[in-house]
Amino acid sequence: MGSxxxxxxxxxxxxxxxxxxxxxxxxxxxxxxxxxxxxxxxGKESSTVRILHYPLIKERRSRKEVSIDLAPEEAKELHEAIKKSISFKRPPHRPRNSSKRLLVIVNPFSGQQKARDLWRDEAERVLSDGQWLCEVVETTHPGHAVEIAKTIDLDKYAGILVNSGDGLVSEVFTGLLLRRDRERALKLPIGHLPGGTSNALAAAICFASNESFSPRYGFMREAAVMAARPTYRPLRLFKAEVEGSGRVPMFMSTTWGLIADIDIESERFRWAGMIRLHIEAILIIAQLPTTCKYRARISYIPVGDKELIRKTMLKYNAVRHLFGKKHFNFEPVEEYTGESQPSGHYSSMAEALSASSAPCSTAPKLPPLDQPITSSAFTVVEGEYVMANLTSLSHLGSDLPYLPSSKLDEDDIFFLTLIDWSLIKHRLQIGTLMITIDGSRHLDYACFQVIPVRACRIEPLDGCGGNVAVDGEPKGKGKAFQVEALPMSATVIAREEVKR
Structure with a gap:
């Protein structure tokens, strides 16, 4: 592993x-x-400065040790300069304990049950090299990470590393939102170690940081290097309200139709790892148009920013300056400066999200899902769709750069994406579109529409069905849902943009 x-x-x-x-x-x-x-x-004539670093070699992080023999004063000066440059920066939730201690939550059943091995073989040594103390907890049941995040001592840890897929990350955010001291708790840095099947958040963070990563062969080491030399970035959170499920937090997507159908129905092939998604996609697309022909009413507040709309067509491998000079810049997470907040937690997510009902901008707030939309600010369309998705990250999976222009901290803007049956030439077009998402070439298809929005409601009609999923978690079939931004952000572990 090193040299x-x-x-x-x-x-x-x-x-x-x-x-x-x-x-x-x-x-x-x-x-x-x-x-x-x-x-x-x-000795008196020389001293040795030993540097342990993880440079990019053939697009992967590799462990290297360098020893430099210098005169004692020169060695001391170099050592002190490097030590100052890599010194531990206090995380924004300002823990009283200033030690480099992390809580690592591992789902032992995630990623074909490989998460535990990935931690031991790839990440643990990296964090040890960075002189971090890691306390590892394995989840034992669904919702375990929610319980951990609800009760974690904010003064004991510098952050949480989640070694699993996006589902466990969602549990951690849920637990933090349920805390009454969440203004501070949401400043606790969360790192995503890609130990699951999809790992969308980890991929989105790497992409935003211009960090090289291999979606098909794993990037646990790259994510661990981020955690060892962290930069803290804001991640905008959203509120999804789903018929029959109430209000739940969202950090990635609410999907309806084809993508949700593939994700949820493919659980029967979980033993196959990421290939399960391809197996299910083939089975569904082969049955088109008898499947995935869903009628819906869609109401949304559009964002008429021409530059933003232009960037939605850029692929993941576009030259980065095409996204705009400051596109990948971010505002540092402000340190928590408030006084002690109340302890305990909200009794339900509905109560927790009701406590933060103020919208992020002047756009009209969505009424409750069971009430009609009357504001003239909304555009309303009806049609037949293969899918309709509301997304806020650049990736829907580590190998799915779905909308590369999406930013982690895009204030209150997210994206409505549709595949409209009226624009489809033949069913094979859907198949070719889906298999090109890994290169972002789906953005070239006229039937694939991208609309920046500030609020959106999707109402399936005529009992048409179609799976609904929030951050990959199933919420039923044919359910109406709506999304708008929350006036708060979580904090994620990233790194300064890599210059290449």
Missing amino acids: RSFFPLKGPSIEMDKTVITINPQTTIRVADILRVDLDKD
């Missing part, structure tokens, strides 16, 4: 700025990749 290099005293002088250490013209070390530095005082 060592040694540079003697007789070599050229070392140069260091805020981003790079230059040992010689052929050897440089990015400061952001360094997890640890030590100083060995070998």
Whole structure:
């Protein structure tokens, strides 16, 4: 997993700025990749600076150890400069305990039951290299992570690492939202270690940070390096209200129709890992149009920003400057500065979300789902759709760059995406569209529509059915639902944008 290099005293002088250490013209070390530095005082004439870093080599993070032999004063100066540059920065929830301690929540049944092995073989050593203390807890039942997040001592940990898929991440956010001190609790950094099947949040964070990752072969080590040298980014949270299920938080998507059908119905093939989604997709698409022909009324507040609309057509591998100079910038998470908040938690999610009913902008707030929409700000359409989705992340899975222009912290804007049957030439077009999502080429299809919105309600008509899922969790078939932003964000672990 690692290698060592040694540079003697007789070599050229070392140069260091805020981003790079230059040992010689052929050897440089990015400061952001360094997890640890030590100083060995070998004698009166020389000392050795030992640097442990994880550079990108062939698009993967690799463990490297570098030893530099210098005169004692030069070695001391270099050691202190590096140590200062990589020093632990206090997380925004401001724990009283300043130690580098993380709680790691592992779902042992996630990702074909490989999450535990991925932690042991890939992530644990990285965090140890970064001198983090990790307390590991394995979940034993559904909702266990909700219980953990509801009761975690905010002063004991610098963050939570979730080693599982997106479902366990959702549980953690749910637990934090249920706390009465959630203004502070939501500043507790959450890192997603991609130990599940889809791992959409981990992929979206990597993409936003320009971090290389392999969706098909895993990127546990890359996510662990982020956790070891963290930057804290805001993640906008949303409120989904689903007929029969009430109000629930959303951080990724609410899907209806084809994508939800594939995700939920493919559970019978869970033993196959990510391939299960492809198996189910083939079975459903082969039956079109007798499947996935859903009639609905869709009401939404559109965002008429031409530049935003232009960017929705950009693919994941587009040159990054095409997204705009500041597209991937983010505002740092503000530190919690309030006084002690009440302890305990809300009795239900309905109560918790009702306590934060203020909308994020001046756009009219959605009425309760059982009440009609009367505001003229809404555009209303009816039609037959293969699917209708409301999404807020760039990825729907680690290998599904669904809408690369989506940002983690896009204030109160999210995206309505539709496949309209009236624009489909033949059923095979849907099949080819679906198999091109891994390259974002689905954005080229005229039948695939992307609409930036501030609020949206989708009402299936005529008992047409179709699975509904919030962040991948099933909520029934043919249920009406609506989404709008919450006036709050969670905090996720990322890294400064990687310059490549």
